[in-house]
Amino acid sequence: MTDEILPPEAVVELLGVALGDAVIDSRVQRRSEGSKKRENINIWITIRRDAVHAAVEELMKIWYPHLSCIAGYDKGADSQGIRVQYIFSIYGGVVRGECLVIFSLDLPKDDAHLPTITDLLEGAAFTEREKTEYLGITIDGLAPAIHKFFLPPDFPDDVYPLRKDNKKIPDSMIKDLWVCGRPANRPPAHLKGGGE
Amino acid sequence: MTAKKVPYIVPVGPIHPALKEPVHIELTVSGEEVISADFTPGQTHRGIEWMGLSRNPVQIVHLTDRICGICGVTHSLAFARAVEQIADITVPERADYVRTIIAEFERIQSHLLWAGVAAHELGFDTLFYLAWRVREGAMDAIELISGNRVNYDIIQIGGVRRDITEDQFEPIRRCLANYKDLFGKLKMLFLEDAVINSRCKGAGRLSFEKAMAYSTVGPTARASGCTADLRADYPYAAYGDLNVKPVLPTVYSNDINGDTYDRIVVRIFEIAQSIEIIEECLANMPVGRILWEEKVAGILAACKKAKGEAVGLHEAPRGECLHYVAMDLAEIPIAWKVKASSYSNLHVWPLILKGAQLADIPIIVASIDPCLSCTDRVVVTDAAAGRTKIFTKEELTRLSYEKTRRLMQ
Amino acid sequence: MSVFFAALGGTILLASFAIGFGLLLTGIDRRVAARMQARVGPPLLQPFTDVRKLFAKQNIIPANAIPWLFNAMPIIALASSIAILLYLPFGSFAPVLGAFGDVILVLYLLIIPSLALVLGGFASGSPYATVGAQREMVSMIAYELPLAVTVISIAWRLHAAHVAEPFSMLTLMQTPVWDVVGPLGSTALLILLVVMAWVTPGELSKIPFDSPEAETELAGGILAEYSGRNLGLFALAQAVKTVAVAAFGIILLLPWNLSPFLGLTMVAAGIADLVFFALKVLFVVSISVTVVRMMMARFRITQVVGLYWLVLGGLGALAIFLLMADTSYVPGMI
Numbered sequence: 001m002t003d004e005i006l007p008p009e010a011v012v013e014l015l016g017v018a019l020g021d022a023v024i025d026s027r028v029q030r031r032s033e034g035s036k037k038r039e040n041i042n043i044w045i046t047i048r049r050d051a052v053h054a055a056v057e058e059l060m061k062i063w064y065p066h067l068s069c070i071a072g073y074d075k076g077a078d079s080q081g082i083r084v085q086y087i088f089s090i091y092g093g094v095v096r097g098e099c100l101v102i103f104s105l106d107l108p109k110d111d112a113h114l115p116t117i118t119d120l121l122e123g124a125a126f127t128e129r130e131k132t133e134y135l136g137i138t139i140d141g142l143a144p145a146i147h148k149f150f151l152p153p154d155f156p157d158d159v160y161p162l163r164k165d166n167k168k169i170p171d172s173m174i175k176d177l178w179v180c181g182r183p184a185n186r187p188p189a190h191l192k193g194g195g196e
Numbered sequence: 197m198t199a200k201k202v203p204y205i206v207p208v209g210p211i212h213p214a215l216k217e218p219v220h221i222e223l224t225v226s227g228e229e230v231i232s233a234d235f236t237p238g239q240t241h242r243g244i245e246w247m248g249l250s251r252n253p254v255q256i257v258h259l260t261d262r263i264c265g266i267c268g269v270t271h272s273l274a275f276a277r278a279v280e281q282i283a284d285i286t287v288p289e290r291a292d293y294v295r296t297i298i299a300e301f302e303r304i305q306s307h308l309l310w311a312g313v314a315a316h317e318l319g320f321d322t323l324f325y326l327a328w329r330v331r332e333g334a335m336d337a338i339e340l341i342s343g344n345r346v347n348y349d350i351i352q353i354g355g356v357r358r359d360i361t362e363d364q365f366e367p368i369r370r371c372l373a374n375y376k377d378l379f380g381k382l383k384m385l386f387l388e389d390a391v392i393n394s395r396c397k398g399a400g401r402l403s404f405e406k407a408m409a410y411s412t413v414g415p416t417a418r419a420s421g422c423t424a425d426l427r428a429d430y431p432y433a434a435y436g437d438l439n440v441k442p443v444l445p446t447v448y449s450n451d452i453n454g455d456t457y458d459r460i461v462v463r464i465f466e467i468a469q470s471i472e473i474i475e476e477c478l479a480n481m482p483v484g485r486i487l488w489e490e491k492v493a494g495i496l497a498a499c500k501k502a503k504g505e506a507v508g509l510h511e512a513p514r515g516e517c518l519h520y521v522a523m524d525l526a527e528i529p530i531a532w533k534v535k536a537s538s539y540s541n542l543h544v545w546p547l548i549l550k551g552a553q554l555a556d557i558p559i560i561v562a563s564i565d566p567c568l569s570c571t572d573r574v575v576v577t578d579a580a581a582g583r584t585k586i587f588t589k590e591e592l593t594r595l596s597y598e599k600t601r602r603l604m605q
Numbered sequence: 606m607s608v609f610f611a612a613l614g615g616t617i618l619l620a621s622f623a624i625g626f627g628l629l630l631t632g633i634d635r636r637v638a639a640r641m642q643a644r645v646g647p648p649l650l651q652p653f654t655d656v657r658k659l660f661a662k663q664n665i666i667p668a669n670a671i672p673w674l675f676n677a678m679p680i681i682a683l684a685s686s687i688a689i690l691l692y693l694p695f696g697s698f699a700p701v702l703g704a705f706g707d708v709i710l711v712l713y714l715l716i717i718p719s720l721a722l723v724l725g726g727f728a729s730g731s732p733y734a735t736v737g738a739q740r741e742m743v744s745m746i747a748y749e750l751p752l753a754v755t756v757i758s759i760a761w762r763l764h765a766a767h768v769a770e771p772f773s774m775l776t777l778m779q780t781p782v783w784d785v786v787g788p789l790g791s792t793a794l795l796i797l798l799v800v801m802a803w804v805t806p807g808e809l810s811k812i813p814f815d816s817p818e819a820e821t822e823l824a825g826g827i828l829a830e831y832s833g834r835n836l837g838l839f840a841l842a843q844a845v846k847t848v849a850v851a852a853f854g855i856i857l858l859l860p861w862n863l864s865p866f867l868g869l870t871m872v873a874a875g876i877a878d879l880v881f882f883a884l885k886v887l888f889v890v891s892i893s894v895t896v897v898r899m900m901m902a903r904f905r906i907t908q909v910v911g912l913y914w915l916v917l918g919g920l921g922a923l924a925i926f927l928l929m930a931d932t933s934y935v936p937g938m939i
Contacts, residue, residue: 029506031281031432034292035482038436042507066424067411069539071520073531083531085520087507091429093422096436098429100507123410126543150238161246169246206732213824225736228906319812319819319903325642391813391902554736555905558822 005097008041011062011090015045018058022051042100049105052086053115059101060120063090067117068100069127072135074109074164082107082135084114107137109165116141136160136167203231206554210239214317214558219566221545225554233549237542245532252527253279253353253499254492260519261347263534264567266306268344269298270512271519271534272351277432278508278521279353279529283498285489289434289482291355296434297368297477298341298350299510300470304375305334306513307463307470310565311386314460317558318395323385330378337371340364353495354488365478372471379468386464387448387457396457400548400560403454410547413540414515415462416564418444420454426511427473434477435511443469456556456563463565500527512537514565538567612691615701620687620845626883627844628652630851633887634895641899652844659837667830669730678725679831679838685717686845693852694778696878697862707772708756711853715752715808718846719745722817722827722839729830737826740906741810741817747913748807748814751800754921758797758928759857762786765932774856781860790931793924794858800917800924801854805893807913808850809843813901814909851889852882859885 006014008028016023024046032039047055059065065088072084085104091097107114114131116139117124126149131137133150147153151161160167203226210218218239224231244263248256253275260271273295280287287295312327335345341360342348350356360368386392402412407420417424425442427435443465445451445458452458489495505522514537522531541564552560632649639646648654666672691701692711719741726738759782763771766785770776783794807814818826831839863881864874904912 029281032436033287033432034434034436035289035480036437038431040430040432040436044505064408066408066413068516068518069533069535071531071533071535073522073533075530083522085505085533087518087520087535089430092424093429093442095428096431098424098426100430100509102507104505121409121411122406123412123543127539146234147236148238149236151241152239153236155241161241161243169243174243204732204735206736214822225732227739228736315902319815320901321812322642322899323902325644329643389902391904394908395902395905553905553907555816555819555822555903 005091005094006062008043008099011099011101012043012045014062015055015058018061019047019051019055022048022054024048038096040098042102044102044104046104049107049114052103052105053117053120055103056086056088056117056120059088059090065090065101065121066092067121067124067127070124070131072107072131072137072162074135074162077164077168080109082109082112082137084131084137086117112137113140115139118142134160134162136163208557208561214561216313217566219542221549221557221561223549223554223557228554230549230552230554230557233546235542235545245534248529248532250528252496253521253529254495256529256532257351257353258349260534261349261351264536265346266309266567267302267512267514267517267537268338268346268348269295269302269351270510270517271536272349273299273433274508274510274512274517274519275521275532275534276351276353276508277510278506278519279499279502279523280488281506281508282504282521282523283353283502285354285495285498287355287433287488288485290359290484291486291488292433293477293481294341294356294358294360294486295351296438297360297474298338298348298356299433300473300477301334301338301341302348303470303513304467305331305338306565307467308334310463310513310562311382311460314559314562315386315392317562318392320389320392323389326385327382330375330382333371333374337368340367352487353499355486357487359486360478360481368474368478372475375467375471379471382467383464386460392460393457395556396460396559396563397455398453399456399556400552400563401453401455402544402548404452406544406547407454410544411540412515412544412564414512414537414565415443415459415466416541416544417515418442419452419458419462421445421452424516426509426516430509432509437480438473438476440469440473456559459563496527499523500525505531514538514567515540536567538564542566612701616687616691619690619695619701623687623690623845623848624841626886627841627846627848628656630847630887630890631844634890634898637891637895638899641895652840656837656840659832659840660834662833662837664833664835665830667730670830671728671730674724674728675830676835678721678728679835679842682718682721682725682842683838683845685714685721686842686849688717689714689849689853690845692774693849693856694775695852696880696882697864697875698879700774707770708760708774708777709772711774712753712756715850715853716745716749718842719808721842725831725839726817726827731830733823733825733829734827737817737819737823737829740819741827743906744807744810744814744817744909744913747910748804751913751917751921752804752808754918754925755797755800755804755857758793758921758925762790762928762932778856778860778862782858786928787931789927793927793931796920796924796927798858800920801858802893802897803912803917805850805854805889806897807909809847809894811894812898813904815903816906816909819903847890847894848886851886851893854889854893855882855885859889 012026026045029042030039068087070086072082075081075083083106085102088101089098090101091099114137116128125142128139128142129145130150132139133148159169161169203224206223206225208221209215210220220236222234248259257272257276260275261268263271308327308331312324315323315327339345342350342358350358402420404421407417407422423442427440428442443462445461447465448461502523503525508519510517517537518535520533521529523529548560631652636646636649666675689711692706694700723738723741726734760771762782768776768780810817818828862878864878869877
């Protein structure tokens with residue numbers, strides 16, 4: 001880790017050299033707002049799925065990163081892939097210097113595995129577990145959770161809220177909830193007190 | 197609940213007077229000392245991201261307003277910024293300033309709300325009432341600007357829906373002046389009180405290393421010495437034009453302990469900082485339009501042509517709020533991920549609760565200013581049959597429909 | 606026989622007076638507190654309504670509880686609170702059972718309502734109540750030291766001044782200790798007044814000493830599982846105890862009667878003294894309970910012990926030394 005603040009192109013180049021052909025493509029996005037139109041910078045890098053751990057390791061050599069979260073989405077019911085984004089930022093705390101670094105990767109649904117990065121960043125476990133619960137991605141190397149963190153305890157196990165295929169939330173959980181009769185086996189409510 | 201031998205299991209939540217929102221914390225306690233803590237958030241799954249995936253961005257903006265009851269502008273600002281980047285929409289400068297002003301008023305009201313809650317957790321109810329009474333000023337200013345007190349609905353893709361007019365400047369300045377007068381009093385009451393000092397100093401300590409390794413954000417991170425503040429580091433909205441300096445506990449004392457007291461210090465001084473930011477924004481407000489495109493159809497047409505992905509960031513009162521949006525030549529986004537500020541802070545609970553005194557749990561839990569969603573299911577226990585049944589949201593919805601129909605007959 | 610009936614009548618009269626007055630005090634406390642917090646506050650008679658409501662409510666006994674202990678404790682708490690009153694003189698009225706007990710007995714009787722709470726808490730079978738009960742025990746042990754120091758040093762000073770029966774409550778009321786001391790002694794008594802002002806909220810489990818009930822930590826703690834009639838009885842016991850504790854402090858340190866100054870006699874004197882006594886109780890409760898409650902946050906239980914043993918215990922010891930010095934320089938004036 002150096003204390004030098006590199007321009008975004010240099011960061012991209014450093015990562016490109018370190019990761020070699022695992023980098024599929026990269027771009028630097030600049031956006032300016034306000035009167036003075038000062039720029040903020042986002043670096044988008046698409047990598048091969050097996051390079052996640054190495055990418056984070058390389059990023060840590062540049063600056064101690066802040067992991068905002070791991071995002072991800074199902075590419076569609078007929079698609080076989082999930083796209084996952086590791087959203088980091090570096091140069092946090094440097095005035096007007098913070099720079100997002102987003103690693104994107106494609107993951108096939110039938111082999112939805114990712115390595116854990118908790119050995120590098122302890123706090124990543126929380127957001128990694130979210131990916132397991134919401135998208136059904138297995139995180140290798142992360143101890144199995146003793147309970148759910150993001151979904152209610154009674155949420156069905158094989159349903160993943162953000163999937164769009166056959167593992168998505170079934171219509172029975174969301175549609176026509178009003179169509180029901182009063183259960184016949186329920187006794188009438190009693191309002192008497194004194195249950196000693 | 198049944199364990200009587202040492203160590204006890206003390207359950208806190210999901211329904212507990214110290215918690216305003218549903219989260220379940222299970223504490224293993226020996227005497228008065230917490231040995232270990234485990235927490236289960238996600239007591240409610242509201243499925244907001246899922247809802248968003250069948251709506252267009254203009255509709256989602258209104259949905260984002262309702263993600264949180266305190267951060268009325270945080271989520272909509274972050275989401276709008278993400279969509280604007282994908283569709284390449286330039287926000288008018290004046291709108292950037294209005295966004296900044298309302299975001300800072302939100303910070304004032306949110307920090308005062310938190311200060312009140314913190315005082316209540318400490319059993320100091322007078323301070324709780326005082327803080328909440330003082331908070332009304334910011335709420336009134338927000339109502340003046342946006343027309344609403346809670347769900348402001350002021351952000352639109354490409355700008356804001358309401359302008360701050362000339363005649364509103366005066367009441368806003370009066371409100372700020374009033375806060376400036378009160379600031380010294382607030383500082384004295386919260387930071388100099390002997391009991392608050394003795395209860396909060398050293399309680400719930402989070403080291404700089406852990407704060408970094410757990411990627412904490414906002415006042416929680418700054419109280420541990422992380423200088424991260426998006427308003428200073430990552431120019432967006434009008435913040436790029438200002439000279440915002442992250443507030444660290446060193447503004448008040450000489451060293452950084454990362455304890456509950458430091459979190460109070462950071463929040464109290466951030467109120468003063470917000471007042472300054474609003475004043476500066478009011479003074480330098482550019483003239484011009486407030487929307488990139490006034491017609492919703494125009495905005496949607498731009499969204500329909502948009503392809504790509506973007507991340508919208510905003511420094512919310514509780515820290516970095518992030519929205520990831522991906523669009524693919526359709527009105528409806530193909531992905532929307534909401535990362536609320538507390539998401540990055542909740543997972544330090546087991547760390548900071550370990551070794552704490554039982555009496556300090558409420559204030560430690562509250563010290564990171566947790567913000568969770570606010571509905572829960574009901575557990576019904578049938579004692580005679582020895583059964584426990586959890587009513588899911590669906591069943592409760594069903595029962596409510598049933599009841600309404602019975603009443604209408 | 607007539608003594609028995611007189612005692613019975615006195616008890617009933619005293620109990621109803623104390624319950625009514627205690628609830629009214631709670632109402633005044635809540636109202637004044639609300640005004641201090643810029644709120645409107647409940648009607649003065651709200652505590653009466655609350656208790657009436659509680660008695661009408663379902664009385665739930667948790668499955669984990671020990672029912673007989675759980676149910677007995679509220680009754681014992683109320684009965685023992687009333688029993689304290691029987692030994693306290695109110696104004697110029699002599700105690701109902703004055704002949705059968707002295708200040709040391711009252712000191713012990715004051716423990717019983719708290720002890721009942723503790724047992725009730727342990728019998729609830731809830732971790733919140735258990736932790737609350739442990740804290741109540743600790744805080745009892747904590748405030749007992751400065752309280753005992755105060756009582757003993759005042760009685761000892763009266764004894765040193767050759768007052769007959771210094772441990773009798775009636776003596777304490779009729780012979781204000783302030784009259785027998787010199788300047789050093791007065792300083793000591795002022796210190797003891799401060800000590801008592803801090804012991805009173807502790808005895809009554811009010812903020813900053815309410816850690817046994819700590820709403821935000823323990824969700825009501827010791828009372829977490831109580832509801833309905835049982836909780837109503839505890840509310841009554843608390844009201845009576847408020848009167849008893851305040852009265853005890855007054856008898857020790859603010860014992861003057863109004864009638865000697867006004868030259869009243871007989872019934873008029875009794876009524877005037879009683880009203881004056883009630884006003885003093887109101888004053889003590891306002892200062893020691895309401896104002897303190899408004900100004901402070903809750904202490905941790907460890908801080909409670911530290912405050913009572915080290916700070917107030919130290920102050921008590923200082924007062925004893927001053928009183929001893931006072932005795933050797935100014936021999937009793939009576």
